[in-house]
Amino acid sequence: MKIEKYKVSDGKDFSLDDFATNDKGGYKNKDEALSDMNKNIEKIESEQDKLYAQNQKSVLLIIQAMDAAGKDGLIKHVMTGLNPQGTQVFSFKQPSAEELDHDFLWRYNKSLPERGRIGIFNRSYYEDVLVVKVHNLIEVNQYPYNKVNDKFWYNRYEHIKNYEKYLYDNGIIPVKIFLNVSKDEQKERFMSRLNDSSKNWKFSIADVKERAYWNEYQKAYQDAISATASEIAPWYIIPADKKWFARLLVSEIFLHILKGMNLEYPQISKEESARLADAKKALEEEK
Template identity: 55%
Template structure:
């Protein structure tokens, strides 16, 4: 690899240890690790973006694995800008981004993973989910009245969430065993920083389009969402698909840490350019000779 990028030690502290119980309150949204300045982090991020592009080239050429990157967060945590900056060096032909909003009538007539499975990246490609199937154990849990629209044949509010955790774990295990590497990020923003960003959207005309009254309505459920996320992490951070809780009060640090973790995970994969056969090598030699003999 030509990019000068070394792992950031904080990435090892952001992982939710599989099989262990954590409390989201123990994670500091304003943590910036060893970096004292935005400038030093930006230099590191630039190197990470270059390395990520190199890994993507090999992933695409090999056409053996795929990578699914999931972003979950409270509103205004910076999902869109993180995707934009970290993936800025990626070849668009090898990357797909899906945003999952409220399910359509057709989607509600299927199981909740139906629309998700259709969007899983093909081999050789990177897929990004801006929100994901975890909404079915998050917003639906905070607002259980939404379950009525799903017309479930059996509904037991005491059992549905453990059941969905198990279904999600089984789904991720299935994808992993078929060559999809899953990287799950929660961008952890503080309630105070969310307030500051909401006010920025209101006070700056060029950001008005980002603001929705529903954002304020959902903010009233902050504690419920924090509890729901904690439960998700404690039940779905597994060895094959662990969660990473990323400090999100400083966007420059969020982007660096996300890039670091993606590069580390890609580095751990068995990525290599395809090897050609002896017959293909002979054909290359013939083609080369023919080109060199042209006037």
């Protein structure tokens, strides 16, 4: 599969309208895609083992989407089988009073993956240029210098872009995923949650209220992706109307990223190799 068609590394001419939400990448059915995804997952497990053993770099998977786009299911299905020791998942909700007393990146910085690990952000610092922008949630004590205007948002995009360069330069590889779901499909998923008592818990009245801001959110995503896409931290625009294809595509992208890191198991010295041979011999000679 050609993942380049979903990749945005230069936001200059980016338009969200150019990316279909119902693309299936040439796959005829779910079973065909599931088979390929399972193969990818096996390879991802192998690459993660090397990442953990090498203990030099880490990967930060950032997942952004509208409500009901499939973030939780994506994490569950694509990351299944990963070694829990080397995986960290964080979901960011409304900031606490303590978090609001710090800069907007503070709470995310505390949750970055350690070397050798895979970090997953279920929503991220991009919320501070999405929901915060749509609902104008900036408070005076968070930005005491000037009023919130276009320059403020430009600076915030630049802060994010520079932050991601900082992460990359320190061996934390950002992988940014936007699950691009259509408004009609979101409605179908909301209705499914309402019509199935076992899924009622997934539904929130706030979801419907946020849906009223659909166009504003699409504009906010357009602006954020356009302003922060770069060669070292590109965005991947994932068609999310078919959950099975979205999961397959993310598995392809994630595997591609890991393989591109040229991960290897650590090599031991000749002296250490000799000591291991002595240990093996001692074990074999035990009575």
